[in-house]
Amino acid sequence: MKKINRILFVKSLFITSTGFMVAPFVGSQLTLTNSQDKGTLTNLTDKNAIGINNTHTHTHREREREGGIFDSVDSTNEKYQISPIPSSEEMESDSKWIESIKETQNNNTIKLIFTRNASLVYQQSTLVTNYLLEKNNYQKNEMKNEIAFFIDSDVYKDHDKFDFSKYDELTKNYETSQFLLISNQNNFPDVTKDEDYRIFPSTEMLGTIFEFYKNKYGNDVSFDIWIPDLSLTSVWGKYNGSKEWYDILQHTNHIYITSDGNSQTFKFVESYIKWLNKQSKDIETLNNQTLTKLNSIFDKTNSEASFDAYSKSVLWDFLRTNLFTIFHITRYIDSPYYQTSTERMYPAYSFNYDYYDLSNKLFEEKSTTQKDNYISNYEKFFKVENAQLKDFVYKGFENYDPKKKNIIWMGDSLIREVAHVNSKRAEEIQNTFLGITKKYPVDQYNYFFKHHPYYTTEQQEQMTNFISKKSENIKPIYFNNFPWEMFLSWDKKEQSKNKESNQTYVPFFTATSNNETIPQTQLIGIQYTSTTILSTYLFLKQNYKQTEEQAYKSIDYNNFPVPGTFDIIYRGLPSQVPYSDQIKVNKKRTIDVYNPFLEIGYIKKFHDDQLTTKEFSNINNISSNFYNDVWYMEVWQDPITITFISIVIVITSFACLILFSYSRKQNKINSKK
Known part of the structure; x- marks a missing residue:
């Protein structure tokens, strides 16, 4: 053998x-x-x-x-x-x-x-x-x-x-x-x-x-x-x-x-x-x-x-x-x-x-x-063992009001560092968030921020301050670095605890949470390609038996306008094309992500009329210039690009000085001869 x-x-x-x-x-x-x-x-x-x-x-x-x-x-x-x-x-x-x-x-x-x-x-x-x-x-x-x-x-x-x-x-x-x-x-x-x-x-x-x-x-x-x-x-x-x-x-x-x-x-x-x-x-x-x-x-x-x-x-x-x-x-x-x-x-x-x-x-x-050990060790790994809602929040829990509905900013991995975002990109993000606060007033909703786990807690605060710079009276609630899908599971489990011990926890999602026109909890952002969109949608359908229309309310693409100064796939990559062209690219990327599920009936067709950041700003009466088709401004305002070009200029200038000095010496030598 x-x-x-x-x-x-x-x-x-x-x-x-x-x-x-x-x-x-x-x-x-x-x-x-x-x-x-x-x-x-x-x-x-x-x-x-x-x-x-x-x-x-x-x-x-x-x-x-x-x-x-x-x-x-x-x-x-x-x-x-x-x-x-x-x-x-x-x-x-x-x-x-x-x-x-x-x-x-x-x-x-x-x-x-x-x-x-x-x-x-x-x-x-x-x-x-x-x-x-x-x-x-x-x-x-x-x-x-x-x-x-x-x-x-x-x-x-x-x-x-x-x-x-x-x-x-x-x-x-x-x-x-x-x-x-x-x-x-x-x-x-x-x-x-x-x-x-x-x-x-x-x-x-x-x-x-x-x-x-x-x-x-x-x-x-x-x-x-x-x-x-x-x-x-x-x-x-x-x-x-x-x-x-x-x-x-x-x-x-x-x-x-x-x-x-x-x-x-x-x-x-x-x-x-x-x-x-x-x-x-x-x-x-x-x-x-x-x-x-x-x-x-x-x-x-x-x-x-x-x-x-x-x-x-x-x-x-x-x-x-x-x-x-x-x-x-x-x-x-x-x-x-x-x-x-x-x-x-x-x-x-x-x-x-x-x-x-x-x-x-x-x-x-x-x-x-x-079973208890399995659950406990899993929660402990993500730092939410024996958790209450406040344990999922590292800052701003005092801003939470259980009587309000919830807005959760999700999917912002497009930005590597706030300091490297040029003025056009900053205006697009900040105006989009300002539009969201007009659509969902800050005094009527809890505003949670679930940033990408790429960021440290310090970077998350910088990111939140950057995003909400133009939005007055925002009271941010910062989620920890736990997986979003883990929170969905925990939220469901807490509801059974409510029944067992008469707790007063107000769930984010339930079988009836999306019956109204505006659901109990909505995800928002500018990056609709986040996996959390699909995982949330499927979780609501599978665990709460919500209909397609009901589940969709929590992930409505109209709360995720398409950006035109970012590439929605490659983090930190500034757009090198005009706004209108980048919109086409990003819409195509979104379609490519969701089409496999669209064609087997998992999610309603959405991409034909998804709002752009320009349209979203106009609807909410926000004046913006970030969508002007002057792509070279994007390049020249980008700090990384400017730094790179500056280095090239310095090196080139230094090389020219050396050559000039060498040439003068050679001329002197030749003249003596």
């Missing part, structure tokens, strides 16, 4: 649960995902390829020892399968999510849990990790108990965002806990290399991961990988052909792809479709090609041919196999928008971010202690 090892895989643009952006949090990674999206995501040489039967709890290696499925390497080999496309009901259900969490816990594998700086990713990763910890029997040197949780180094150092105390304590007691929190390579025991983890691992870190666990468990080392969609594509595109990646892939049992929000349906699937359109139209031929490549990569009788096949393969080659389980906030792969048959798509399933509901589904009814 041939002994076959397996593969491993380890967010921006992109949309997180509070904003659509490129490489959230990490400025240096912005260039990578921004500049490489067109090439990397399309040409990703992602070699994630092997099949796993998701209904089994044994690893590939265990099944290999049992015999039978590893004897052949032809394309009919049972270990490699094309995953069947689930029904729409199966894709919308959280059954696969629950099954996968339990499955990975039972697998005799090391769990590598990679995160990126996106709220939705942190939610999925901690929901999985905390379940594994609750089920851990803490037996030393048992591979199934090993967990490595990877966190961005800057995020780890920022104590305002998350509480890592439990994970830190477990890491200090690694010999017993077998848990490691990794923000730097030197967090691995006896590893001295100093390299931070960012939104995906470097080749050096991949090598460290493999060597550390191989030294401990030998050639039988096996991994289950939990990784965000965009981190996976980044790794595959950046490290195509690397030995470090190949080594890990060969020892991977299964890859679970977590969702970075709308980026999955906007960029991830877009890159897959581009690849798919270049492949055979015949589904049987396509399937055979996929399985043949897989068998070539993992045929251990010919290591040279195996590595060659790996180097020439891409992620998209194998995404349809049962090596992968892919998650998103809801179903989308059967949307007519993608203009391909569903059988040529990859399976994708919904995950459940309602942690109260999930705890009841993951644990038996009698396991009350485990």
